[in-house]
Amino acid sequence: MARARRTGSGQSSSNEAVQLTLVGIALALVATALGSWWGGSSLAGLDTSGNPVNGLVEAMTGKRPWPWQSTAIAIAAGITLLAVTVLVAVKTTRGRTAVDGAAKTMVQPGKLRGVGRSESQRLVPQFEKKDPRSWGILLGYTVRGHRPVYLSWEMVEVPP
Known part of the structure; x- marks a missing residue:
């Protein structure tokens, strides 16, 4: 019989995947908020010149207005991101079991x-x-x- 390959318990790769997922979610939320503020402010005719990150921070602290157009864009982007995430999750996990992950260490x-x-x-x-x-x-x-x-x-x- 052939020998099985051992690559470890798989715990570190699982932890890394969770960390990367959380970082990706955080970046997506920041990008959505930034794009929503900038797009809504542009549609509302407000000033978007200067640093857009600074403009978002000022909008969050109340120094700049947050137009309703930004809220509509944020809701649409959030629904889109959620739909894409669900589709990707369904596609990658369809038909998979715990054995599929362990197959990498099998003969x-x-x-x-x-x-x-x-x-x-x-x-x-x-x-x-x-x-x-x-x-x-x-x-x-x-x-x-x-x-x-x-x-x-x-x-x-x-x-x-």
């Missing part, structure tokens, strides 16, 4: 021995190679590569 499908069609045919050469009954019992498919895994007829045990 590569090409290195598995004794579980393929050729092994059954080597042990019992009198069977016709194209006959599916000669391949053994289908146990399932590998997570990586979706290759069939067969239990040869010599390994089958019938309980008493």
Whole structure:
């Protein structure tokens, strides 16, 4: 049998993913607020010259007005960001289980021995190679590569 590759417990990559996600959310919120203030102020005919970040800070502290157009833009951008986030999350997690994440540390499908069609045919050469009954019992498919895994007829045990 081939050896499994060990890459660690996976905890650090999970923590890093959470941190990167939180940083991405924070940046998206800041960009949404900045774009909303600037776009709403432009639509309302207010002065947007100078540093836009400073203008946003002044709008948040009450030194500059926050027009209703900015609120409408912020709501539309928030709904759009939420919809995109949900679509990406659904697409990336569809059909995934805890085993899928652990598959990176499992043996590569090409290195598995004794579980393929050729092994059954080597042990019992009198069977016709194209006959599916000669391949053994289908146990399932590998997570990586979706290759069939067969239990040869010599390994089958019938309980008493």
